[in-house]
Amino acid sequence: MRLFLLFVILCGFYNVAYGKVSLHIDMKLKALNKPALKTIKSEDGDIIDCIDIYKQHAFDHQALKNHKIQMKPSVEFGTKKTTTKKNGSSEPITSQIWSKSGNCPIGTIPVRRVSREDIRRASSPSQFGRKTPHRYSFLDKALQHKGHFNITANQPKRGRVQNRSEAVLIALGYNFVGAQSDINVWNPPRVQASDYSSSQIWLLAGLSADFESIEAGWVVNPSVFGDSRTRLFTYWTKDSYTKTGCINLLCAGFVQTSTKFALGAAVEPVSSTSRDQYSITVTMFLDPNTGNWWLTCADNVMGYWPGKLFSYLQHSATAVQWGGEVYSPNVFKKPHTITSMGSGQWASYLWAEASFHTNIRIKDYSLQIKYPKYLSEYSDENDCYSTKLHRKTYMSEPHFYFGGPGKNRFCP
Structure with a gap:
């Protein structure tokens, strides 16, 4: 009888706890999956909902309740011109898989539908699509050194939280109002279920303990998407990932205007x-007339992060990063994660072997698009993921190669 009563009590506690979690998941699904005016079933299994552009997720944000949508930037980043020879050429990606099955009508935006299973994979519904807190101590050092110093020489003091490993090229300054690159698209092998692997651009501002960031590129993230496809993504935070921000449209913030590209949808070919090498051009730039940060992918205007979301980034960024990131509970540990970065090959393997960024450009208050004057390479774990800024000849366009296999004989 005692065992039976104990069993009944435990079942009761389980049902209450499960019921609360299920209720939270239902509320999250309702908030994320807005009513669709049209639904497209992609051949890769994704469901794309075409939702009213004026009823999108961004306007659930308290600061954007009376926000008037800006349909296009008042200025352009500018024409990307390469005056130097290239090390090789890559084909640009101009569409996504889902668009083979249909198009969203004018006045709507394509949004990847979130499933119950997607949210269940997160540690909690509130953490779904969010990064863990992070620090960039070099932001403080940049202020002390008036914007420019050699990060590579200060590697031991860079101040990383021990769950992310980056291999990046960094430009520091006071007034970046735009950044761009052609990002080589791969499908990194062996990305573990609890990990993610990205290739992206970051624009950062503020102090290390409370920085702001906007990010874009491609990612393989099984915990969010439930598979190992290479997908387009964005991210933002205004408090070093502590309480604000998320990936794509999984919280209120980013305002999408494009009908052609869906954030979180798969990118092909890789x-x-x-x-053959394929790339996607990613550009982020500040509209000086509105304070909004615009994002374009593959020459397609995606939308913007409203300036009202930020404090430091209302004016400019103080750092730009190009490269890759691996998140895992098993970085900086033994055994190390086998999740790879980029192509999974070392940066020294170069063209058609290692992943790269090229046509690397910034814009500052001079309003000139330029190759950054001061750059530093940095890798958190040199024996796991590597970097190499390379020119085939003196006149060649620089390529920033990065990546690696993760766990190997040097990274046990």
Whole structure:
């Protein structure tokens, strides 16, 4: 009888706890999956909902309740011109898989539908699509050194939280109002279920303990998307990932205007070793007339992060990063995660082997698009993921190669 009563009590506690979690998931699904005016079933299994542009997720944010949507930037980043020879050429990606099955009508935006299983994979519904807190101590050092110093020489003091490993090229300054690159697209092998691997651009401002960031590129993230496809993504935070921000449209913030690209949808084709290389051009820039940060992907205007979301980034960024990131509970540990970065090959393997950023450009208050004057390479774990800024000849366009296999004989 005692065992039976104990069993009944435990079942009761379980049902209450499960019921609360299920209720939270239902509330999250209702907030994320807005009513669709049209639904498109992609051949890769995704469901794309075309929702009213004026009823999108961004306007659930308290600061954007009376926000008037800006349909296009009042200025352009500018024409990207390469005056130097290239090390090789990559084909630009101009569409996504889902668009083969249909198009969203004018006045709507395409949004990848979130499933109950997607949210269940998160540690909690409130953490779904969010990064863990982070620090960038070099932001403080940049202020002390008036914007420019050699990060590579200060590697031991860079101040990383021990769950992310980056291999990046960094430009520091006071007044970046835009950044751009052609990001080589791969599908990194062996990305573990609890990890993610990205190739992206970051624009950062503020102090290390409370920085603001806007980010974009591609990612393989099984915990959010439930598979190992390469997907387009954005991210933002105004408090070093502590309480604000999220990936794509999984919280209120980013205002999408594009009908052609869906954040979180798969990107194809991807590059393969010693064969065709593919890239996607990503640009982020500040509209000086509105204070909004605009994002374009593959020459398609995606939308913007409203300036009202930020404090430091209302004016400019103080740092730009190009490169890759691996999140895992097993970085800086033994055994190390086997999740790879980029192509999974070392940066020294170069063209058609290693992943890269090229046509790397910034814009500052001079309003000139330029190759950054001061750059530093940095890798958190040199034996796991590597970097190499390389020119084939003196006149060639620089390529920033990065990535690696994760766990290997040097990174046990």
